[in-house]
Amino acid sequence: MLEAEFWVAVAFVIFMAIAWKAGAFSMMTKGLDGRANRIRHELDEAKRLREEAAAVLADYKRRQVEAEKEAQAIVASAREEAQRAADEGQRKLNDFLARRTQAADTKIAQAEAQAEAQVRAAAAEAAVRVSETILKERLQGDAAQGLIRSSLGEIQTRLRA
Template identity: 75%
Template sequence: MAGRKADQGFETDMLLTAEFWVAVAFVAFLVIVWRVGGFSMMTNGLDSRAKRVRHELDEARRLREEAAAVLADYKRRRTEAEREAEAIVAGAREDAERIAAEGHARLNDFVARRTKAAEAKIAQAEAQASAQVRAAAADAAVKVSETLLRERLQGVAAQDLVRASLGDVKSRLQA
């Protein structure tokens, strides 16, 4: 019996400990929560939270893919814009070179025409000056001849001869 009392003492001591009553209260709490449906509410809450997190992850993945597509589109457009800008610059450079060549050709044509016109004016002025010099020389020769013939020839016949000769000389010198 002594052994039995010792065993009962252990059971009594165990019933008086705080840990035992905490364990009993915890088990009772779990039973109450199970009866009320608390476990299903917790699992439903965790499931809904998991669904929400999964949905947010799917949304983030979709947004990341969309951002990657937008970035790829931006890079493609930038590359196209760079190529187009290079083509525009090359075209402008070609146009500028062509315009410069045309301008140079026009300038050369203009200079050639102006040179030709100046040469024509110079030739005309030379011809006119030469004609004026010939006319002046002819007039001077006629006057000198007239003076000499008057001095040497006398009379009416001499005057008629001088006039006829002077007219003939004058017309020959001017032609």
């Protein structure tokens, strides 16, 4: 009975009695309870932070969707504005071409009228010369010369008009 294991067991029982009397068990229990409370509080705080992070993430995703929609609206608006500008440019170009064509047609018509007037004047001048030559050959005298001049002047005036 006096073996080493016996004395170890007796020492252990005495140590436990002294520890119990000194309140070591209640201190260990309080320490464990305090630690459990601290861990519970940290878990609650982590849960609150997680929920807050989830709310922030949801807000970020919502803002991202809104930003994408706004960007698409801006792109669509820019495309419409570009199309309007292109249409306006095309319209102005067509108007410019129409005005230039009209001006060219007017110049052509004026040139044709001027050429026609020049041809008529040249024809009238040639007709007057031919007529003067023929009448000079056929008519003789001062009275005939006056008649020829007045007739030719009248012919020239009529042909030029």
